[in-house]
Amino acid sequence: MKIEVLGMGCCSCAKLYDAVQEVVTELGVRAEVIKVDDMKAVLQKGVMSTPAIVVDGVVKVAGRSPNKEEIKKYLR
Amino acid sequence: MFEYFADLVVYQWLNLVPGEHFTDALYFFVYDVPKILVLLAVAIFIITIIRSYFPPEKTKKYLGQKRTFVGHILAALIGIMTPFCSCSAVPLFIGFIEAGVPLGVTFSFLISSPMVNEIALILLWGMFGWKVALIYMASGVTIAIVGGWIIGRLKLERWVEEYVFEIKMAEAVWTEPTFGARLVDARNFTFVLLKQITPYIVVAIAIGGIIHGYVPDNFIMAYAGKGNPFAVPLVVLIGVPLYNSASGMVPIVYALLDKGLPLGTALAFMMAVSAISFPEMIILRRVLKIQLIGVFAGILAVAIIFTGYLFNAIM
Numbered sequence: 001m002k003i004e005v006l007g008m009g010c011c012s013c014a015k016l017y018d019a020v021q022e023v024v025t026e027l028g029v030r031a032e033v034i035k036v037d038d039m040k041a042v043l044q045k046g047v048m049s050t051p052a053i054v055v056d057g058v059v060k061v062a063g064r065s066p067n068k069e070e071i072k073k074y075l076r
Numbered sequence: 077m078f079e080y081f082a083d084l085v086v087y088q089w090l091n092l093v094p095g096e097h098f099t100d101a102l103y104f105f106v107y108d109v110p111k112i113l114v115l116l117a118v119a120i121f122i123i124t125i126i127r128s129y130f131p132p133e134k135t136k137k138y139l140g141q142k143r144t145f146v147g148h149i150l151a152a153l154i155g156i157m158t159p160f161c162s163c164s165a166v167p168l169f170i171g172f173i174e175a176g177v178p179l180g181v182t183f184s185f186l187i188s189s190p191m192v193n194e195i196a197l198i199l200l201w202g203m204f205g206w207k208v209a210l211i212y213m214a215s216g217v218t219i220a221i222v223g224g225w226i227i228g229r230l231k232l233e234r235w236v237e238e239y240v241f242e243i244k245m246a247e248a249v250w251t252e253p254t255f256g257a258r259l260v261d262a263r264n265f266t267f268v269l270l271k272q273i274t275p276y277i278v279v280a281i282a283i284g285g286i287i288h289g290y291v292p293d294n295f296i297m298a299y300a301g302k303g304n305p306f307a308v309p310l311v312v313l314i315g316v317p318l319y320n321s322a323s324g325m326v327p328i329v330y331a332l333l334d335k336g337l338p339l340g341t342a343l344a345f346m347m348a349v350s351a352i353s354f355p356e357m358i359i360l361r362r363v364l365k366i367q368l369i370g371v372f373a374g375i376l377a378v379a380i381i382f383t384g385y386l387f388n389a390i391m
Contacts, residue, residue, distance in 0.1 A: 008167070039167055046248025048132050048171035049164045059248045062131060063164070067264050 001031040001075065006042045006052040006062075013037070013051040016065050020053065023071045031075065082107035101289025108281045108327060112199060113274065116323075119198035120269055124262035127157050132168055133248055139185075140176035144228065147181040152220035155188030156197075156213070165356060169363050174245050179236065180228020187376060188220035191351035196322035203330050211387065212343055219347070219379040226375055227368075235368035276324050284327035291335055300337055307341050308384035312377055315348025322350035339391045344384030352376050 005020050007013020017035050024031050036042055045054055049063035053074055060066075060074040085106050086092050092099040135154050139147050165186070172182040192213055201209035253261065300307040320328075325346040333342050357369050364372070 008164075039170075040243060043167055043170055043174070043243055043245050046133060046246045048136070048167045050167070057249055059133075059250050062133065062248075064265055065268065066261075067268060070261070070264060 001029060002056055003031050003033045003075070004036050004045070004054040005033065006036045006045060006047055006054060007050045008037055008039055008042065016051045016053070019065075019068055020071055023068055023075065027072060027075060029075055078107055078111040081110060097289045099289075101285040104288040104331070105281055105285040108203075108284070108330075109278060111202065112277060112281065112327070113270070115198055115202040116195060116273075116277070117266055117270055119195055121262050121266045123157065123194040124265050125258050128253065128258045128261065130154060130157060131250075132158055132171065133250075136172050136175040136177055139172065139181055144178055144181060145225070147178065148184045148221045148224050148228075151177075151181045151184040151224065152188040152217045155185045155220060156192045156194060156217070158185075158189055159193050159195075165359050166362050169360070170240050170243055171245060173236070173240055174243055178228055179233055180224045180226075182224075183227045183372065184220045184224025187223050187351060188217060190353075190356070191220070191322060191347055192216035193322055196326060196350075199323055199326040203326060204333070208339070211339075212346075215343065215383045215387070216347065219376070219383060223372075223375045223379055227371065230371070232368050232371065235365040235371075237363050237365065240363050273321075273323070276321070277327070280320070280324045281327040284331035287328070287331035288334055291331075294336075300341055307338075308344050308388065309381050311341055311345040312348040312381050312384070315345050316352050316373075316377070317354055318349045319353035319355055320349050322346065325349055338388045340384040340387030340389070343387060344380050347380045347383070348377070351380070 003020060003024070005013070005017045007016065017033070021033050024033060036045070042050060042052075045052075045059070047054070047059060047062050051065050052062035053060045053066070053071070055074050061070070066074075082103055086099060086103045087094065090102075092102065094100075094103075135158070139151055139154075142150060169182060169186065172185065173179065197209050197213055200212055300311065304310075329342045329346050332345070333339065337345075352373055357373065360369055360372075
């Protein structure tokens with residue numbers, strides 16, 4: 001699984017990246033977690049509002065920070 | 077209910093005497109904090125559900141297809157429902173332009189979004205009644221439509237950084253959530269957001285309480301009352317370097333109105349603080365040349381001053 005955490009350096013984005021990694025460890029899923037913080041790269045994903053989570057190319061959430069329960073759902 | 081609670085805490089438990097500065101300040105605080113937080117929780121929950129149907133990634137497509145004037149109106153209305161954190165201002169701007177949304181229409185969105193939002197509107201409604209909330213919304217939307225339209229007519233595309241026009245966006249793949257999932261999302265988001273904004277709201281209400289309790293009643297009347305024709309531009313000038321969200325401004329405006337500041341002057345102050353801010357201008361500098369930022373701030377300031385005078389004249 002490929003999980004991309006999109007953010008442009010605001011503090012909530014950094015926290016979200018950590019939260020996603022924790023959830024991946026908790027669930028024990030095999031996943032590659034990538035931080036995307038370049039604005040052009042974010043836009044190229046078709047996302048305009050951050051923080052956002054993209055799992056295997058599908059935008060799961062954009063424009064807000066989900067909590068851990070929600071992140072777990074995205075990874076199932 | 078909230079009045080009962082405040083009476084209980086301030087007069088019964090703390091046994092304070094009504095009429096003293098400290099009692100008045102504290103009463104204002106104890107009465108307003110729970111009331112505003114409850115209103116906020118309800119407002120955020122409902123709006124989050126509605127908003128989940130209109131992410132900016134979708135709305136930009138509608139706006140790109142509409143005729144320009146209809147576009148201004150829609151952009152201003154959508155702006156009400158779409159708040160963005162200031163770090164998203166730049167990607168939102170680029171995304172709109174890339175989707176073919178005209179520059180002026182994009183500005184209508186950028187103006188209305190920070191100035192008019194549902195949280196501020198419901199706070200205004202809760203504290204002043206629906207008329208003030210409606211006046212604020214109508215004037216904010218009008219400023220956004222007119223301001224964006226003027227920027228569009230001036231054809232200022234040359235003052236947008238060139239790289240903006242070169243970025244190509246991909247089509248995002250979305251999963252459409254079920255209604256149940258939207259409810260759960262909204263509930264979670266309400267808690268997260270309330271936790272985030274409660275300290276700011278509490279500080280804002282505390283400032284409101286201090287003004288309410290300590291600033292003499294004729295202080296504001298003497299300097300910024302109806303007798304001073306320069307009060308409106310003055311408060312707008314004071315408001316520009318200050319930044320607070322429109323929602324955080326409501327308790328402060330409440331206290332100022334309470335002390336006799338005319339409604340138009342108070343609304344102008346609220347708009348200036350929320351819509352024109354140095355931090356946002358600095359962020360927008362990444363996509364706009366300094367001249368366009370100047371035009372943007374200038375048009376907004378003039379429109380807000382005009383609105384202030386208008387409401388002082390008719391109310």
